[in-house]
Amino acid sequence: MATESTPHANRKITLADIAAGCDVSRATVSLVLRGSPLVNKLTRARVEEELRRQGYVYNRAAANLRRRTSSSIALVLNDLANPFFAEFATGVDEALGGAGYVTLLGSTGESSAREQAVLASLLEHDPAGIILSPAEGSAAARVLATVGMHTPLLLFNRELDGAASPDAPWDRLMLDNQRGARLATEHLIALGQKRIAFFGGHQGSSSCQQRHAGYVEAMQAAGLPIEPHWRIECAPNRVDAAAQCGALFFDAPAPTAAVCYNDAVALGLMLGLYQRGVQPGRDFAVTGFDDIAEAALSAPPLTTLASKPRARGRQAAELLLQRLRDPQATPERTVAPVQLVIRASSCPPPAAA
Amino acid sequence: MATESTPHANRKITLADIAAGCDVSRATVSLVLRGSPLVNKLTRARVEEELRRQGYVYNRAAANLRRRTSSSIALVLNDLANPFFAEFATGVDEALGGAGYVTLLGSTGESSAREQAVLASLLEHDPAGIILSPAEGSAAARVLATVGMHTPLLLFNRELDGAASPDAPWDRLMLDNQRGARLATEHLIALGQKRIAFFGGHQGSSSCQQRHAGYVEAMQAAGLPIEPHWRIECAPNRVDAAAQCGALFFDAPAPTAAVCYNDAVALGLMLGLYQRGVQPGRDFAVTGFDDIAEAALSAPPLTTLASKPRARGRQAAELLLQRLRDPQATPERTVAPVQLVIRASSCPPPAAA
DNA sequence: CTGAAAGCGCTTACAG
């Protein structure tokens, strides 16, 4: 009957079905699947034909259970909707896929409470490792308590609160925030700028602190003064940056340039400047951080620091895979370089005052 | 000894460890974990204490194997780095997480060959269902062959090539592309625009065809002519759109407005117009599609169609979960409405010629 | 209310 050859829609094909179908043991089928050289050529051919015929799909979960292995990695991000992290995730997934791992996704929306829940849930799926870009204010002790000692953790982009940094028991991949901001500041200084503000970001975030430190470093090395009202906090997005622009000009002396926390903030600041009749790129110099796609296309195009999020994603995956190969090696802190991308029109010399 | 109470770092805690630790059977521990009312209150308390004490982590893969269930959903996207899909993924993950599912991520980079490989790999992890935004040119027959009949499939955003659309054996969630483009075109017509182009996108993509059809519909309903050089193809990104801008003006009559394939294209077109000395919002009207974050912040702000990708992600997840509850129901094609967002300054009436 | 036993789909020594 035609029905006979149709696979039953209600049950998946297993090794046992294949074994029965070509009269060998499950063990032999397993050896074929795993490419063992032990199997006789003809037996192998018969089994492979049967696998095709029945449309067999390997059950990796069962194999992982038996072998006590795992073929997944958990990727937990604070904000997947942010293009920077979306690019990062793409890079991670690319590299993991190439190594035979599958990505378990989790998104925390910058809430450390949700981060706990997401981590706990993903851990039940037994990932071989975790890549985590922590939510703001995420505490080292709590994360460590839920992740435990069994699952290697790679931190990206931010440190955890309260971590004894030098000897933390996890790997880290960080951007060279301080050097990046220093390069941007030095670039402005070389153009003759003297009154340079540091604009945007939350003081609480470690990346903001590091970037600010790089700015201070460059200013001090050049012997330039820093006014208190030249440091403006704002949420790291365009809208808030545009709204905070005015704060730069409340007191004298007004800055003529700003090193911004990131590109989003820089683009928002430019918008705010336009609205006040100050033309960025002519009356005011601006730099960003990240080199998002729009940085090259804004008016004027933006001088910024390229952090290459997709490459960072691949790098994070490689570092974690390396850790899986050698669980005993001492944890490492890797600092990814960032590159100054000069788009001259966003950075004029100071206007003759 | 202190060492005794330290969990062995080389083996994970299992049900059997807990059972041994408080002198009950594994069955009882399992019942506690699953919240069974059968268990005696005191027994439950003892077990729960022991679970905490040993830092037990549930092995969901083992449970899924035994129960023949699955707690994951595969999400396969053609381009996660695109903000539209990043938002979509966020919405999917939100809704799935809430329902106790975990997201298995796959990214195809618009290659249908990689799509096959990614689907095959994810299927081995036995997802309960699949949400797929197909790569361009992805063939229905091939996808169906690798996905099989066991795993419910939900298509998002695009149709598969060669699908007998009305009775395809999968669910679909599509945007109302045609109506959206019609609304945009009608809006321009109501402002008095008559020479309206359709700009950007690939003719091969179903969404582009649908949007173009909506444009044609509105033009014909208003009795307005359409010139052949008013339809310009370009890749759906800013850079290519800016480069193609000139093609609108090769022949007379030149258009005075353009309905764009999407926001990226619209922003690129505006850039191209500026470079030619045509000021969008004054000399030329432009509309987009998607309502990405930048649409509100461009100069001028862009009239566009809001497709709410995050909400679409949640909706896609809900539809798939619904399918899991009722596998027999006939497949559905859901069309999500899109909303015209009018930002007047991008759409002037035609200049007095 | 609790335990002994079987089994989910796979893998891996171990015999032969």
Place this chain on the structure above:
DNA sequence: CTGAAAGCGCTTACAG
């Protein structure tokens, strides 16, 4: 070269 048997960590009738 192939098969019988045990076991990965869980769940679920079934007895008691």
